[in-house]
Amino acid sequence: MTPATTKPFGNNVTQCPHCGCHARTLKSDQITPTYREIRYACTNKACAHIFVADLSVVRTLVPSALPNPQVNIPLSNAAGAASTADNQNQHELFEAPVGAA
Numbered sequence: 001m002t003p004a005t006t007k008p009f010g011n012n013v014t015q016c017p018h019c020g021c022h023a024r025t026l027k028s029d030q031i032t033p034t035y036r037e038i039r040y041a042c043t044n045k046a047c048a049h050i051f052v053a054d055l056s057v058v059r060t061l062v063p064s065a066l067p068n069p070q071v072n073i074p075l076s077n078a079a080g081a082a083s084t085a086d087n088q089n090q091h092e093l094f095e096a097p098v099g100a101a
């Protein structure tokens with residue numbers, strides 16, 4: 001059995017959210033420098049789901065040597081910094097008093 005952390009289907013394939021089969025890329029459009037939309041088609045003929053997913057640049061691990069001044073991407077201090085921040089946010093959620101708005 002393949003561990004859950006490995007890439008399941010390769011670079012241009014993802015998993016159909018309905019049947020779990022491979023969905024292949026039909027089309028990909030770069031909308032902004034940090035946002036791309038990808039159209040997928042499920043390869044399971046019994047399902048035939050066609051859907052759009054997106055790909056966003058969320059943070060920088062190593063800054064570009066050729067930075068685009070119009071692009072602002074948050075910088076991570078280290079590879080694990082973002083997940084640590086995420087965990088801290090979750091911790092705050094759990095510490096909020098019940099019923100607090």
Ligand SMILES: [Zn+2]
Pocket residue numbers: 016017018019020021042043044047048049
């Ligand atoms: Zn499917």
